[in-house]
Amino acid sequence: MTRDPCDKCEEILQDYLDRTLTNDEWAEAETHLDGCDYCRRRYRFEENLRRYVKTSAVERMPPGLMEKLQELRGLDATA
Amino acid sequence: MSEPEPATEARRIAAEARDRQRFEEEALSFADQVYRVARRLVGSREEAEDLVQETYARAFRSWRSFTPGTNMRAWLLRILTNLNVDRGRRIQRSPQQQPLEESDYYLANKLASAGGEEVLEQDHVVERMSQDSVVNALASIQPQFREVVVLVDIGDFTYADAAQILDIPIGTVMSRLHRGRRALKQQLAEETMA
Numbered sequence: 001m002t003r004d005p006c007d008k009c010e011e012i013l014q015d016y017l018d019r020t021l022t023n024d025e026w027a028e029a030e031t032h033l034d035g036c037d038y039c040r041r042r043y044r045f046e047e048n049l050r051r052y053v054k055t056s057a058v059e060r061m062p063p064g065l066m067e068k069l070q071e072l073r074g075l076d077a078t079a
Numbered sequence: 080m081s082e083p084e085p086a087t088e089a090r091r092i093a094a095e096a097r098d099r100q101r102f103e104e105e106a107l108s109f110a111d112q113v114y115r116v117a118r119r120l121v122g123s124r125e126e127a128e129d130l131v132q133e134t135y136a137r138a139f140r141s142w143r144s145f146t147p148g149t150n151m152r153a154w155l156l157r158i159l160t161n162l163n164v165d166r167g168r169r170i171q172r173s174p175q176q177q178p179l180e181e182s183d184y185y186l187a188n189k190l191a192s193a194g195g196e197e198v199l200e201q202d203h204v205v206e207r208m209s210q211d212s213v214v215n216a217l218a219s220i221q222p223q224f225r226e227v228v229v230l231v232d233i234g235d236f237t238y239a240d241a242a243q244i245l246d247i248p249i250g251t252v253m254s255r256l257h258r259g260r261r262a263l264k265q266q267l268a269e270e271t272m273a
Contacts (some may be wrong), residue, residue, distance in 0.1 A: 002169075010183050010184055012252075013138075013183045013184075014183070014256070014257050014260070015153060018238075020238075026243060032086045032215050036197070038196075041186045041187075041191075041196060041197075041199035041200055042159070042184050042199060043189075044199065044200060045187045045199040045204065045205070046183075046187070047256075048142045048202055048204070048205045048255075049098055049205050049264075050232060052205040052208075052213065053213050053217070053232060053233075053263070054232060054233055055210070056183075056210035056213035056214060057116055057119055057213060057214060057217055057229075057233045058233060058245045059114075059115065059118045059119075060111065060114075060115075061110060061111045061114040061115075061131075062124060062128060065109070065110070065114065065128055065131065065132075066110060068105060069131070070107070070109055070114070070134065072132065072135050072139050073107075073139060074099075074103075075136055075139040076140065
């Protein structure tokens with residue numbers, strides 16, 4: 001295992017996590033991650049981080065807003 | 080040309096009223112998701128509420144321009160992001176130039192050098208950062224990058240949807256997303272490890 005950043009992995013991190021790699025690229029990445037602790041830990045971390053960012057950033061609609069939106073129904077283009 | 084039969088005209092009006100009602104109900108079913116994006120694009124809850132109300136007022140007024148069967152959630156967000164630009168919210172207190180983002184592994188590397196490599200294996204390591212710090216870090220990203228991160232990572236839109244909503248090429252969505260996520264991690268590292 002190397003302590004140096006793995007350039008290839010860093011390059012494909014986004015596509016891997018977004019699941020936009022081709023099948024061949026995916027297989028290649030999986031093989032590499034199986035043998036590289038350095039990258040595997042970072043990928044795992046990034047996955048957790050994305051989930052956490054979403055959980056933290058999602059805010060539900062404040063009470064009362066839906067009623068205000070309901071009141072807008074039937075608005076006319078000419079109004 | 081003769082006037083339409085009163086009965087025919089009445090049926091047409093009734094059918095249109097039903098279409099409109101269906102449209103409004105479908106649009107309202109996305110309200111929570113629309114608000115979720117609005118809230119992270121603007122600075123306060125009040126502004127987000129205003130923006131969502133303006134979006135729905137515009138959507139209800141232009142319901143005929145929506146093509147049934149197409150992606151209504153994306154259509155609503157297109158209206159919302161355009162209104163947001165119109166109101167100049169996009170240029171709120173942002174630095175003239177986004178500093179060059181560090182690497183994708185920047186935050187992970189910082190945590191690893193502070194707590195050891197194994198710390199990255201722990202599911203809870205991310206939770207040591209407060210949710211407020213995540214929200215603040217997100218808010219600090221330059222708007223053009225933030226809107227893509229918010230649409231894709233918070234709103235669950237695909238690259239293609241985000242491209243359609245913002246009227247930019249998919250490649251631009253991907254590069255802004257990449258830069259936005261890097262900026263987010265850099266900011267998180269600064270906020271939580273200072």
